[in-house]
Ligand SMILES: Nc1nc2c(c(=O)[nH]1)N[C@H]1C(S)=C(S)[C@@H](COP(=O)(O)OP(=O)(O)OC[C@H]3O[C@@H](n4cnc5c(=O)[nH]c(N)nc54)[C@H](O)[C@@H]3O)O[C@H]1N2
Ligand SMILES: Nc1nc2c(c(=O)[nH]1)N[C@H]1C(S)=C(S)[C@@H](COP(=O)(O)OP(=O)(O)OC[C@H]3O[C@@H](n4cnc5c(=O)[nH]c(N)nc54)[C@H](O)[C@@H]3O)O[C@H]1N2
Ligand code: SF4
C-alpha cells in the first residue's frame with residue numbers, strides 16, 4: 051500500500067474486530083501484540099495478537115493479567131500541589147515558573163528530567179527536545195541507564211552504533227543458544243517459549259545458561275554454567291583464545307570488516323580462566339559447543355549489563371561473534387534482550403544524557419547542528435548531561451535544584467535508594483508524573499501530575515528486535531489524567547516555546563521524528579524511518595508493526611551481516627579486554643555478595659502487577675535466597691527472617707534456603723517498595739557503583755552481611771480491607787477478596803485482641819479468639835454479619851498455616867474451623883499459586899503428579915489445565931515433576 055507521499059506503508063492486514071483494539075503489552079521488551087476489548091464499563095479483556103510478529107498470539111502471565119491492572123483504585127486522577135488537589139493550569143504554571151526561575155538564576159544545568167523506558171517514543175521525543183534543544187542542558191537521563199546502558203555503550207564501541215543486529219527469527223534457526231545473565235523464562239517468557247518450541251521441533255538444538263544461580267531458565271538448558279559473579283569477561287576471552295587456537299576465526303571477515311583483532315586476541319590469550327569458577331571440563335565443553343556450531347545466538351541481559359564492567363562483558367561477547375563473522379546472518383549473532391517495552395525506542399529517540407535523537411551524538415558538532423537546525427532550537431548543549439546515578443548525586447548536593455521524574459520510581463529502583471530518597475526529599479522543587487500517588491517517589495513530590503496509563507495512551511514503542519508497534523488506547527483517560535507528551539508540551543508552551551511544541555497528537559510528533567531520522571540517515575546513521583515522514587493521521591492509526599529501518603530503499607532485516615559497520619573506518623571493532631575484579635569484594639565485615647533480580651509475576655516496583663490478586667500469589671513476600679551451608683552457619687532457618695546489611699542500608703527479608711545459588715552469594719528480588727513492605731526495598735542495600743564507560747550501576751554486585759532477624763513473634767494476617775501495619779516487619783499482597791499480610795515484631799503485645807483490633811481497624815467486629823499468652827500463640831478471627839472480615843495468626847515461630855486456603859475464606863461465611871488454620875479434608879489447600887492463569891497451586895499439582903502418575907508437563911496440563919494458557923509456569927511444572935520423581939527414587 052502507498053500513502054500520500056508514495057512511500058511503502060505497512061498497514062494492518064488484519065483489521066481489528068469491532069470494539070477490539072490492537073495494541074502492545076506495556077511490560078517487557080519482547081513487545082507482544084495484545085488484543086484488548088473494552089466492555090464499555092472500564093473493564094477490558096485481553097488476548098494475544100496472532101498477527102503480531104513478536105508473539106504470534108502468545109502472552110505470558112503478566113500480559114494475560116493486564117485486564118486486572120486497569121481499574122481506577124489508587125489511580126491519581128487530578129494534579130496535586132503541595133499535598134492538595136489543584137487544577138491543571140495552576141499546576142502547570144507552577145512547574146513552568148519554577149523551572150524558568152531556577153534556570154534564570156542557576157543556569158540550565160541546575161534542572162533535570164529523569165524519564166523512563168516505559169514512556170512511548172512520542173513522549174520521549176518531546177521530553178528530549180525540551181531539555182536538549184530548548185532548556186539547553188543535557189540533563190535528561192532515563193531508567194534505561196539502570197537497564198541497557200552497558201549494551202548501548204558496548205554496541206557503540208563494537209558497531210559504531212547502538213543497534214541489535216538480529217531478529218527473533220534467529221532463535222528459531224539457531225543450533226546453539228547461549229543465555230548469559232538472563233532469566234528469560236521469567237523475564238522474557240514469550241521468547242523463552244519460542245526457544246522451547248524450536249528445541250522441541252529440533253531436539254538437536256542446544257541451550258547453555260550462564261548464571262551464578264540456577265533459575266527457571268536453567269530448566270531448558272542442556273548445560274547450566276554456574277559462573278562466578280563477574281567471570282563473564284574471562285569466559286568469553288577464553289572462548290576467543292580458543293576460537294583462534296582451533297583455527298575457527300573467519301579470516302576473510304576479519305581481514306575485510308574487523309579492526310582490533312590482534313590486540314583483542316593478545317589480551318584474551320593471557321586470561322586466567324580460574325576467575326570463572328568453572329572446571330576445565332565445563333570450559334572445554336562450552337568452547338567446543340560454541341565453536342562447533344556456526345549458528346550460535348548469544349542472548350544476554352542484566353547479568354551482563356548491570357556490572358561495574360558491564361560494557362566489557364558486552365564486548366567480550368561481541369568479540370567472539372566478530373572474530374567468527376557470526377553476526378547479522380540467519381540463526382547467529384549477539385542478542386541483547388531489552389528490559390522495558392520501549393527501552394529500545396528510548397535509545398533511538400536519544401533519551402540517554404549522552405545521545406541525541408535518531409542515533410545522533412550530542413558530542414558530534416555536525417550532529418548537534420543538524421538537530422538544532424531541524425528543531426529551530428535556540429540552544430544545544432555541547433556535552434553530555436548527568437547520568438542517572440550522578441544526576442541524583444547532584445540533586446543530593448544541591449547542584450540540581452529542580453527535577454521532573456516521569457514514569458519511573460527512583461526512590462525504589464536506584465542503588466543507594468535511601469540516599470536517593472533523601473536527595474529527592476531535600477530538593478527544592480520536585481515534579482512527578484505518574485499514574486498513581488502510591489509510589490515511594492510520588493510521595494515526595496511538590497507537584498504530582500496525573501498521567502494516562504497503558505490502555506489509555508497512544509503512540510509507538512520499539513521492542514528488542516527493532517520492531518516498532520503501536521500502543522493504542524482502549525479506555526478513555528480517567529479523571530483529569532493527561533497524556534505524557536501533552537503534559538510536557540503544556541509545560542514547554544508555558545516556558546515560552548509554544549510554537550515548537552504545538553502538536554495535534556502523537557501522529558504529528560511521530561512525523562517530525564521520522565523526518566529527523568531522514569536527516570540522520572543522510573549523516574550516515576542507521577536509524578532511518580524517513581519513509582514515514584509524511585504518514586497521515588489515518589495511516590498512523592492503522593500502522594502495523596514494522597522493523598526499522600524503513601526508507602525508500604530499505605526495510606527491516608538484519609544488520610552487519612554484509613560487514614558494513616557504522617564506525618569511522620566502517621569496520622566492526624574488537625576490543626582488547628582486561629579481566630577486572632568485581633568492584634566490591636566480600637570482606638570479613640561484609641562476607642556475602644548480594645545478587646538481585648526479578649520474579650515471574652511482578653513488574654518492577656509493582657505499581658501495576660500488585661493490583662492483580664493472581665499475580666500476587668506466586669511470590670507474596672520479599673525474600674532472600676541463601677545457600678544451605680551458609681544458612682546453617684548463620685543459624686538461619688527456612689521461613690525465618692534475615693537482616694541484610696551493607697554500608698548503605700539494610701533490608702529484612704524472608705529466608706528461602708536453597709542450593710540454587712552459590713555458597714557465599716545471596717539473592718533478593720527487586721520488586722518490593724515502601725508501599726507494600728516495611729523493609730523490602732533491596733536497593734537501599736545496593737551500593738551506587740557504576741561502570742565507568744556506561745554509567746550503569748553494578749546492581750548485582752553489592753557486598754553485605756546477613757544475620758538472623760530476632761523477632762519475638764511472627765504473624766499472618768488476612769483482611770478484607772487494606773491495613774497499614776506499624777510492625778518492624780510486614781509485607782502485604784492483594785488477594786481475591788482482600789489482603790494477606792506477613793508480620794513480625796520485636797515486642798509481644800500485652801493484649802492480643804486489642805492489638806489485632808488496632809491492626810485491622812475493627813473496633814466493633816465480633817471476635818473469635820484462641821490465645822495462649824504465656825506461650826505467645828494467638829489466633830483471632832473477626833466477623834461481621836456472620837462473614838469473616840479479618841484474622842490474625844501469631845506464634846513465636848514462623849506461622850505454619852495453609853495460607854492459600856485461609857485467603858480463600860475472606861468475606862465468606864465464618865467457618866468454625868478457620869482458627870485451625872488448616873482446611874478440612876474435603877477442601878485441600880491448593881498451596882502457593884504456580885499457574886496464575888488457572889489459579890492452580892503447588893499442592894494441587896504435587897497431589898495430581900502422585901495420584902495420577904503424571905510424568906510430563908503436558909500431562910499436568912491435561913489433568914489440571916496448569917501451563918496450558920500462557921505457559922509461563924511450565925519451567926516450574928517441570929521442576930515439580932523432577933523433584934517428585936527424585937523424591938520417589940529416593941524413597
Ligand atoms: N517478570 C518480570 N519480567 C521482566 C521485568 C520484571 O520486572 N518482571 N523487567 C523487565 C526488565 S526492565 C528487564 S531489564 C529484564 C531483565 O531480565 P533479566 O536480565 O533476565 O533479569 P534479572 O533477574 O535482573 O537478571 C538475570 C540474571 O542475571 C544473573 N546474574 C547476576 N550476576 C551475574 C553475573 O555476574 N554473570 C552472569 N552471567 N549472570 C549474572 C542473575 O542471577 C539473574 O538470574 O526483565 C524484563 N522482564
Ligand atoms: N538492585 C536492582 N535494582 C534495579 C534492577 C535490578 O536488577 N537490581 N533493575 C533496574 C532496571 S533494569 C530497571 S528497568 C529499573 C526499573 O525501575 P523503575 O522504572 O523505577 O520501576 P517501575 O515500577 O517500572 O516504575 C515505573 C513508574 O511509572 C509509573 N507509570 C506507569 N505507566 C505510566 C505512564 O504511562 N506514564 C507515567 N507518567 N507514569 C507511568 C508507574 O506507576 C511507576 O511508578 O529498576 C532498576 N533497579
Ligand atoms: S513476554 Fe509477557 S510481559 Fe513480555 S511483552 Fe509479552 S506478554 Fe508482555
Ligand SMILES: [Mo]
Nearest residue numbers: 196197389390
Ligand atoms: Mo530494565
